[in-house]
Amino acid sequence: MSRSSLCALISLAFLASPAMAAPVHFQAQPATQPAQARIVARDNLWTCTPAGCSSARSSTRPAIVCSTLVREIGPLTGFSAGGVAFTAEQLEACNARARP
Numbered sequence: 001m002s003r004s005s006l007c008a009l010i011s012l013a014f015l016a017s018p019a020m021a022a023p024v025h026f027q028a029q030p031a032t033q034p035a036q037a038r039i040v041a042r043d044n045l046w047t048c049t050p051a052g053c054s055s056a057r058s059s060t061r062p063a064i065v066c067s068t069l070v071r072e073i074g075p076l077t078g079f080s081a082g083g084v085a086f087t088a089e090q091l092e093a094c095n096a097r098a099r100p
Helices: 003-015 062-073 088-095
Strands: 024-030 038-041 044-049 052-056 076-081
Touching: 024 044, 024 062, 038 062, 044 062, 052 062, 062 076, 062 088, 076 088
Parallel strands: none
Antiparallel strands: 024 052, 024 076, 038 044, 044 052
């Protein structure tokens, strides 16, 4: 194998690596565990585990990101954007958007 082929192969391996995944920006704690491990809500792909749900940064305002998520999975007990937790009032406003 030539040196350039080896470099190309190594580069592809790094691109496919989970370490290269987008950093977590949004975090949510659902009141009940979602039925699916991956959820698309507007322009965010959420990954949910028993510890909570997380998503990468998007151009959408955090309040809208929260609202679109609760429409998909129901009420949340916590939500944060960029490490800043929503206040009780912000979380209440977000949860008000949940489907009955």
